[in-house]
Amino acid sequence: MDGKIAVVTGAASGIGLATTRALLAEGATVVLVDRNATALAALTAELGDKAIAQVTDLLEPESCNAMVPDILEKIGHIDILHCNAGIYIGGDLTETTPEAIDRMLNLNVNAVMKNVHAVLPHMIGRKTGDIIVTCSVAGHFPTYWEPVYSGSKWAITSFVQGMRRQMIPHGVRVGQISPGPVVSALLADWPEENLRKARETGGLIEPEDVAEAIVFMLSRRRSVTIRDMIILPSNFDRV
DSSP states (O other): OTTOEEEEESTTSHHHHHHHHHHHHTTOEEEEEESOHHHHHHHHHHHOTTEEEEEOOTTSHHHHHHHHHHHHHHHSOOSEEEEOOOOOOOSOGGGSOHHHHHHHHIIIIIHHHHHHHHHHHHHHHHTOEEEEEEOOGGGTSOOTTSHHHHHHHHHHHHHHHHHHHHHGGGTEEEEEEEESSBSSGGGTTSOHHHHHHHHHTTOOBOHHHHHHHHHHHHTSOTTOOOOEEEEOOTTOOOO
């Protein structure tokens, strides 16, 4: 990864932060994208000169649209885009609200499509690049206990695999990482006791496990694309 420049959305915590740390350890420069300016300032101070802050609110259209142009102005080119930012809605459909559905689909689906749309001309022009999207095992199985979230991830699976095929002639690799339950901000509403039990029984994986898989995907020869990697807790038996 020496000399590579990566952009990671949702980089202030969870999978995004773990991936940022992993890519920095491999020698990459990483642009950390998040709406939390305070967290980004602290992280870039901690992580050093190869960590660059980009304050973007992906749910705000103007901020989202400005993300890639702002980054290119700062660092010149983008080798890797990891679209990772997302939110979660669980439970029955009747338990949520139209506003919550809009917010989740705007972040989990629309922002991803817009970020990819923005970076593609740059990568096509350079005839190289990698795009990785954080999907979910819920994008492969009709997870009836979280149908809104699952629906957003099925949409992403279709989008990513369509884009993978479109980009083959241009030398741009496109793939997705599909984790099972990960200890992250998405589980913020879980009671601490539930988290502890799930960890003890092997029902959760750590963000670092996902980050290691992403580094593996990105470090293959250019003639090899890992189109999707499903990574699960070993004791996860719901799918």
